[in-house]
Amino acid sequence: MEMCRKTLLEKYFFIFVFLIFFISIPKILYGYFYDIIYLETSGYYSLLRGFSIVFIAGSFYVTSLSPNSLHPYGYSKYLKMGQFLVALGIGIISLFLIGHSMIAKYSYHKVPFIDMSGYIIVLLSVIFYLLLIYFMKKVQFSLQEEKKYNNSNNIKKEVGLTIITLIGLVGIEHGYFFLDVVLSIFFFSFLVKETLSVIWESSRFLSDTFSLDEKQICNLVNSIDGASECHNVRAHGTDSDLYVDLHVCMDPKIKIIQTKPIVEQIESSLKASYSSVRDVTVHIEPAKKKGNFI
Structure with missing residues (x-):
């Protein structure tokens, strides 16, 4: 299954990138050359949203390159760093270009111009967005990964923003030029x-932000028969992709092979209670009793 997804990603990756550019670049260019600043701003927003979606696909592909498929955390940091830099770059460049466009427009009193191609570009952008979602679904991501890009709220938001964009074009075409300023903001x-x-999500992942309540984790672990004195709980990653390790004490008289079902129950309980937990590492220590840990 994992290899199948990897093959599908290699097959569709350039389609993803192609769709991103066709969602955003036409709006940016049309807004720039026809002096419609809000359409240009909308294009940069679509560009960033598109890359955020594709980085989900890239996340799976990059982590699949890890020599240890069960612990791909180090490889996923490369991707989060890339996501951080892309978001920062698009943010800075778009801020500079939008500011430049506004200064040029109001310094030279440029008047926005609308023709049929503007409406076509906006309608095509939402079609390309839906196609991007469609091809992402073909890769068959897990439910947790799919929720990041494919839910009714995202699609409703895209349709809503498209309607607002079209209303703005109609208004500006009929002389309501103030709409350009309002919609730009x-x-x-x-x-x-x-x-x-x-940037915030990437930073939290890169800085290994603790995202779980240690007391709740220990209460859950200590409730499992055979486990006690849970401590040193650590979690790193993001709220949707966490790696947890913890220490737990067990009876020093039991054999190592007897600890396996207890550890498995700890792992399954944590994953069942926290959908964001991807991997759990349990460090076993002898309880504070006399005896030998065989």
């Missing part, structure tokens, strides 16, 4: 929010 707020969201 509107889409710029979305762009800033998306940029900061990606």
Whole structure:
């Protein structure tokens, strides 16, 4: 199954990138050359959203290159660093270019111009977005990964933003030029929010932010028969992709082979209780009793 996904990713990756550029670049160019700043801003927002979706696909592919498929955490850091740099780059470049466009427009009193191609570009962008979702589904990601890009809220948001974009084009075409300023601020707020969201999530992953409550984890572990004195709980990753390790004490008189079902129960209980937990490492220590740990 994993190899099948990897093959599908190699097959569809360039389609993903192609669709991203066709979702965003036409809007950026049309907005720039026809002096419609909000459409240009919308294009940068679509570009960032598109790359955020494709980085999910890239995350699976990069981690599949790890020599240890059960512990690909180190490889996934490469991808998060790339996601961080792309978001930062798009954010800075778009801020500079949007500012330059606004200064040029209001310094030279440029008037926006709308023709039929503008409507076609906006409608095609939402079609390309839905195609991107369709091809991502063909890769057959796990439910947890799929929720990051394919849910009703994302699709509703894209349709809603498309309707707002079309209303703006109609209004500007009929002389309501103030809509360009209003919608520029509107889409710029979305762009800033998306940029900061990606940077924040990537930063938390790269800095190994602790994302679970140690007391809750220990209460759960200590409730399992044979386990006691849970301590030194550590978690790294993101809220949707966590790697946990912890220490637990067991009766020093039991044999190592007898600890296996207890450890497996700890792992399964944590994964069942926290859907974001991807891997659990349990370090066994003898309880504070006299005896030999055989």
